[in-house]
Structures are given as C-alpha cells and as structure tokens.
Amino acid sequence: xxxxxxxxxxxxxxxxxxxxxxxxxxxxxxxxxxxxxxxxxxxxxxxxxxxxxxxxxxxxxxxxxxxxxxxxxxxxxxxxxxxxxxxxxxxxxxxxxxxxxxxxxxxxxxxxxxxxxxxxxxxxxxxxxxxxxxxxxxxxxxxxxxxxxxxxxxxxxxxxxxxxxxxxxxxxxxxxxxxxxxxxxxxxxxxxxxxxxxxxxxxxxxxxxxxxxxxxxx
Numbered sequence: 001x002x003x004x005x006x007x008x009x010x011x012x013x014x015x016x017x018x019x020x021x022x023x024x025x026x027x028x029x030x031x032x033x034x035x036x037x038x039x040x041x042x043x044x045x046x047x048x049x050x051x052x053x054x055x056x057x058x059x060x061x062x063x064x065x066x067x068x069x070x071x072x073x074x075x076x077x078x079x080x081x082x083x084x085x086x087x088x089x090x091x092x093x094x095x096x097x098x099x100x101x102x103x104x105x106x107x108x109x110x111x112x113x114x115x116x117x118x119x120x121x122x123x124x125x126x127x128x129x130x131x132x133x134x135x136x137x138x139x140x141x142x143x144x145x146x147x148x149x150x151x152x153x154x155x156x157x158x159x160x161x162x163x164x165x166x167x168x169x170x171x172x173x174x175x176x177x178x179x180x181x182x183x184x185x186x187x188x189x190x191x192x193x194x195x196x197x198x199x200x201x202x203x204x205x206x207x208x209x210x211x212x213x214x215x216x217x218x
Contacts, residue, residue, distance in 0.1 A: 001162065001182035005196040006033055006133050009161035009181065010040030016179050017129065017157070021045050026126045028052050028118075028148075030140050033133035033190065033197075035205045037161060041129060042209075048122045049209050051202075054143050055104035059093050066090075068143050069101055071108045072118050076143045120151050127155045130175070134190030135163035138170025145174050162193045 003009040025047035029038040035051055042049040052072060056065035066089055067077045077086050090097065130144050141158065148156060158175035160167075164187035171178040182193070191197045200208065 001193070003161060003194050005194055005198070006036035006161075007040055009133070009194070010037035011044075012181055013037065013131075013159050013161065013179055014041045014044035016181075017041060017045065017159070020127055020129075020157075024126045024154075025129060026050070026123050027129045027131055028123070028144065030054070030130065030132045030144060032202060032205055033199050034131045035209070036199060037133050037159075038129075038131040039208060041131065041159065045129075047129070048126075050118050050122070051205070052118060052144055052147065053108060053202075054140065055108055057097060057100045057104060059089060059096065065139075066093075067097065068139070069104050069108070070143055070147055072147050073105065074143070074147045075101060076146045078139055079142060080137075080139065123148070123151050123153055125152060125154055127157065128153045129157045129159055132158075132160040132163075134187075134193060135160045135167035135171070136187050136190070137164075138167050138174070141167075141170055141174045162190075163187075 021044065025045045027038045027042045027047045027049045029035040029051050031053065038049055041047065052070055054068045054070045057067045057069070058065050064080060065078055066081065067075060069075045128148060132140065155176045157177045157179060158171045159179040162182045162184055163171065163180050164184055168180055168183050171180065
C-alpha cells in the first residue's frame with residue numbers, strides 16, 4: 001500500500017481507531033515523520049500529542065546501533081545483539097558509550113527544548129497510541145516500551161501505516177493492540193511508501209501540535 005503523504009496515512013489510521021474518541025488518549029510519536037501521522041490521529045480522537053525522539057549509539061567500525069537513548073532519558077540496548085555480545089561490547093567500550101550517552105542526551109535536549117518535554121501525567125491512566133510512519137524493525141518499539149512500562153497506562157496501541165513482517169511480530173509482543181495498514185515482506189525504506197515526503201522541522205512540528213485546538217490535556 002502506498003500513501004499520498006503521511007497526513008493521508010494518519011487519516012486512514014484515525015478512521016480505524018475512531019472508537020477511542022470517548023477514551024482518554026495520548027499519542028506518542030517516534031519521529032518527526034510519525035508526528036505528521038500522529039497529528040491526524042490526535043485531532044480525530046481529541047488526544048494529547050508528544051514526541052519521543054531517540055539517538056542511536058553506534059560503536060566504531062559497526063553499522064548496527066548497540067543502544068539508543070530517548071528524549072525522556074531512558075537508555076536501551078539493542079536486543080539484536082545477544083546478551084553475551086552486549087556484555088563484551090559494553091565492557092570493551094564502556095568509556096565510549098558513556099561519552100556518547102551524554103553527547104546524545106545533550107543533543108536531544110537542545111533539539112526538543114521545553115516545548116518537547118514529555119509529561120508522564122498526560123500518559124498515566126490513558127490509552128497510549130504509539131505511532132511510527134514506518135517500521136523496519138522492533139528496536140524503536142523496545143525503546144518506547146522501556147519508557148512507557150514505568151507509567152501506569154491503561155492500554156498500549158501501536159500504529160504504523162506500513163511495517164515489515166518482523167516489525168509486526170514485535171508490535172504484537174509489545175502492544176495490547178496494533179493498527180498496521182500494510183505489512184510488507186520486502187521492506188524498501190519508509191520514504192518509498194509515500195509520494196510526498198515533506199516533513200517539517202522539529203520547531204514547526206511543536207507549533208503544529210500546540211495549534212491543534214483539540215489537543216486536550218486530561
């Protein structure tokens with residue numbers, strides 16, 4: 001399935017989640033692109049909306065991230081590595097990982113600013129809809145789940161316009177409910193599934209979120 005743009009995909013997902021308009025809902029977006037999708041869901045469901053951005057930590061000479069840190073500050077190792085591999089790499093690159101962790105957290109703080117602060121009280125006892133604009137793996141879900149599991153949410157729904165098979169499997173394991181419009185076996189790239197890939201800068205996204213008149217804070 002292909003979409004005109006991320007807003008088009010968001011409206012399609014929002015139509016499928018319309019039954020939650022009578023619940024206290026918060027939409028948590030995993031990227032700037034996901035925020036375009038999530039804005040349509042938030043407007044339809046009268047929901048709070050926020051970003052949970054991440055920065056990967058990649059070791060010298062490696063292509064796969066060993067870990068990531070979120071804008072909320074939680075640090076998550078990549079479960080693509082075995083426990084033995086993680087222990088060995090964490091011991092060998094301890095100082096490098098610590099330095100990268102501080103650097104990435106500072107970058108996220110600058111990027112997000114006060115407008116991007118995630119408020120746990122807007123998630124507690126809410127139905128949380130975790131939104132991606134396309135999932136090629138479950139790693140970003142693990143990062144978000146590490147954050148959300150410390151908060152007493154009522155239900156976790158994972159929504160994505162498109163995802164590959166492995167990511168959908170992970171969605172089922174992490175979420176209480178999933179909404180995926182298209183499952184793709186040979187996933188190419190997220191942008192491939194949108195005709196228009198225009199994504200506003202983070203500051204513009206915050207203004208967009210603040211201007212959603214029905215962005216309720218229950």
